[in-house]
Amino acid sequence: MEWTIQELAARAGVTSRTLRHYDSVGLLPPSRVGENGYRYYNPAAVARLQRILLMRQLGMGLPAIAKVLADEVDTAEGLRAHITALEEERARIERRIRAVRHTLEALEAGAEPRMDVMLSGFNDRYKDEVVSRWGERAYQVSNDWWHGKTLDQQLAWKKDTDDLVAAWVAAAKAGVPPTSDRAQALAARHVRWLSAIPGTPTAEGDRERSIAMVRGLGDMYVDDPRFAGMYDDEAGAAFVRDALHAYARTHM
Known part of the structure; x- marks a missing residue:
């Protein structure tokens, strides 16, 4: 199974220009280029793009992402590391949601929010x-x-x-x-x-x-x-x- 660059861009929520840039910097080459010049991406390339997008969401720059992928020996281990990072990010977001919810509850109850309750565990x-x-x-x-x-x-x-x-x-x-x-x-x-x-x-x-x-x-x-x-x-x-x-x- 393969996707064209347009199909992959649409599925991933990025632009074709972004994918071409990733190719130009050696981050995500297409699986193959057809005789018509179209770029095609197989499941392995899609998995690599997933890794790139995850690292981008974590605030990593392209040079740092390239180094991680270049140094990586075990793709599965890399994915496990990303799952851990995403779970930690989810936990941080959930804590922030709970803190804001406490503030909202206090305001709706007509009480002055207490800093020790809102911000301290x-x-x-x-x-x-x-x-x-x-x-x-x-x-x-x-x-x-x-x-x-x-x-x-x-x-x-x-x-x-x-x-x-x-x-x-x-x-x-x-x-x-x-x-x-x-x-x-x-x-x-x-x-x-x-x-x-x-x-x-x-x-x-x-x-x-x-x-x-x-x-x-x-x-x-x-x-x-x-x-x-x-x-x-x-x-x-x-x-x-x-x-x-x-x-x-x-x-x-």
């Missing part, structure tokens, strides 16, 4: 730490889960989180021991909160890594200055840490 600020502790997949899955929520769902989640923190602060101020029923009930609630986040070890039922995560979070609440004041003071953060450690030790 669930754990964007802690990406490096999440990746180093629990891996790239844990970050990506949880971040996609957060960005997939509507504005109302994000605000509801933030409220639940604030309520949990407030309950910890109240228990610390009441002076109950970290191993008390009240503190351990809060620790169990904290672990359920973690388990609701896809990608985390607690959500996936990985016992050993879940224990490490719960203990690690407890330590982080005390040691990391970013959490200073989250639980009112250092004593409050230490109370949460000790309660989580005790829960991990006896209930996980």
Whole structure:
């Protein structure tokens, strides 16, 4: 099966002049040239044009495209690489769509859009730490889960989180021991909160890594200055840490 240059141009959404230019720079020669001077393109040439157009859409210039194609040994591997690049681009576009949708929802609800809701993911600020502790997949899955929520769902989640923190602060101020029923009930609630986040070890039922995560979070609440004041003071953060450690030790 072959297509003429006019047929290929029409199918590909480009001009015949573009295809002739690709030929002149050695990027896409026709499969053959007929006695009448017509250029013809077979399936292999069409597949090559597909690659060229994909790379053009990704912002690559013709010299760079020519180098990629010249250096390429395995066409199938090259196509797999392009699929990966396209999937990454799709993910970026979907994140932008969700961000704009959040803004629209806020405006339609008569609320002033909040920058932290519109532009921040669930754990964007802690990406490096999440990746180093629990891996790239844990970050990506949880971040996609957060960005997939509507504005109302994000605000509801933030409220639940604030309520949990407030309950910890109240228990610390009441002076109950970290191993008390009240503190351990809060620790169990904290672990359920973690388990609701896809990608985390607690959500996936990985016992050993879940224990490490719960203990690690407890330590982080005390040691990391970013959490200073989250639980009112250092004593409050230490109370949460000790309660989580005790829960991990006896209930996980």
